[in-house]
Amino acid sequence: MPIILVSGLTGWMIHIEANRLITKEIQLVETRILTARREELKNYISLAMTAISHEFDHPGRSTAEAQQAVQQILNNLTYGQDGYFYAYDRAGTNLVSAPSPELKGKNLWYRKDEQGHFFVQELMKRAIEGGGFYTFKWPKPSTGQDTLKLGYATFLPQWSWMIGTGTYIDDIQKQIGSFEKDMRTITRHTELTFLMISLVVIGITALSVAALHFNEHKLADQKLKALTQRIIDVQEEERKRVSNDLHDGINQLLVSIRHRLELAIDQIAKPEVAEPLLRKSLSILDTSIADVRRLSKALHPSALANIGLSEAVRELGQDFQDSTTIRTEVSTMRVDHLLSESAKIALFRVVQEALTNVSRHASASLVQIELKICEPPNGPKSIHLSIADNGVGTREAGGLTTESGLGLRNMFERVESHGGTLTFEKGELGGLKLSIKIPQSENINLKWT
Incomplete structure (x- = not known):
């Protein structure tokens, strides 16, 4: 859509600017042609004045004879198909008009x-002022139709005559019309070329976007399949861990209790033998109950609903x-x-995973956990969680990613699913420091105690 809009706007601007350019060019062409015609008329008048100048001072001729000779010369002077000269006296009487001899002697x-x-x-008026142009309609000799004519006149002070000539400018309109037609043809060709190029670009872009969407969908499907497989792997690992805990822990304890109870039953007639067996069975049973509670807490942190995240983290730290x-x-x-609730569970699981990693890999003697609220001057509140130890750390603290292990991948995904960030760095204690920042959750119930 943006490319279509930009192409349409560009095409519209090209059309507007092309029309404006054509109008301006037509005006320039018309001005140049008229300027050339004016210069031609001045040259024709100059030639006519040269042709009759010798009659002014001709010896042995009267003024009347000289005027008659000048009229005859002007009447015979023509150029082109419709070019001729005319002359009027100061009173407006026509003296020379070759195409219309019937006008001679008439006052116009x-x-x-x-x-x-x-x-x-x-x-x-223009002739007396030194020569000038005037546009008017006059019958064109070749067609007999009234046609727009550009006239030029100059003044002959010896006899107070106006001598002039003119050019019909209907052919100028034809030239300009032909020029405008050619310009608009070129413009239409340019606009059509731009349209074709735009359509090709839009088509290529559409195909590229479609291919990109297809690849994105394909990549998303691959990621979804990988995520589904990771979830299955996590579930299987969790089931295996619970199975091992049940088999190696609680199951062994229950078997031990059963053996002691059987011995106690066999020795029921001897209280001094049966009583220690029963007391030991009670002790083992208490251990089994504690293991069941630990497994239950690991499977679902019910303490979050009972005592809240802060106290649950404190209790988790104490148990660790x-x-x-x-x-x-x-x-x-x-x-x-x-x-x-989901954000609290995510943070609780991250703390669990982090403490598990510390116990397995850090060789640490001290762990510090800090959970606090950060309230910037401008912006929403956020929750910061940091876990640092004094262990051996890792050389790749800044480069730990989702590919560093299944546990870290789960931590990253839990935090990112709530719009948070998780980073690793070397902490103040000398070991690894895990820092989490999660923004305040939206649409939560603020009525709590």
């Missing part, structure tokens, strides 16, 4: 043209310290009112 001083102007008076002997320092703020 008060004769009007189609515009209502006294054209002889206008020509006389008790089970690993790694000193765990936890500093938390109450953030439950800013997070949705």
Whole structure:
């Protein structure tokens, strides 16, 4: 759509500018032609004046004879198909008009043209002023039709005559019309070429976009399949872990309890033998109950609904310290009112995964967990979670990605699914530091206690 709109706008601008250019060129051509015609008329008048100049001072002739000779010369002077000269005296009487001899001797001083102007008076005025042009309609000799004519007149002060000539400018309109037709043909050809190029570009773009969408859909399907496979792998790994915990932990404890209870039943007649067996069975049963509680908490953090994320993280840190002997320092703020349930679960799972990685790989003796609210001056609140240890860290702290392991991939995906960011760096304690920033959740229930 943007390419179509841009192409349409460009084509419209080309059309407007082409019409404007044609109009301007036509005006320039018309001006040049008229300028050339004016120069031609001046040259013809100059030639005519040269042709009659010798009659002014001809010895042995009277003024009347000289005037008669000049009239005859002007009457015989023609050029082209419709070029001739005319002459009027100061009173407006026609003296020379070769194509219309019937006008000779008639006074045309008060004769009007189609515009209502006294054209002889206008020509006389310009001639007396030193020579000038006037446009009027006059019968064209070759057609007999009234045609627009550009006249030029000059004044002969010896006899107070106006001598002039003119050129019919209907052919100028034909030249301009032909020029305009050629220009518009070229313009239409240019516009058609631009249209074809635009259609080709739009077609190529459409095909490219379609191919890109196809590749994106294909890539999305591949990612979806990979994600589905990862989910299956995670589920299988979790099931395997739970199965191992049940088999190696609780199952062994229950078997041990069964053996002791059987021995106690066999020795029921001897209380001093049966009682220690029963007490040991109770102790093992308490351990089994604790293991079941641990497994249940690992499968679903019910503490989030009961005591909130902050307290659940504190409890998780304490359990981690008790089970690993790694000193765990936890500093938390109450953030439950800013997070949705899914966001709280995601953060809780990230802390679980991070502590598991510390116990397996960090060789650390201290872990610090901090959960706080960040409230910038301009912008929404966000929740920051950081987990740092004093272990051996990793040489690739800044380069850990989703390809670094299934656990890290799960952490990245959990955080990104809530619009957050997860980064790794070398922390102040000397080991690895995990930093998470999640924006405040939208449309959450703020009524909590």
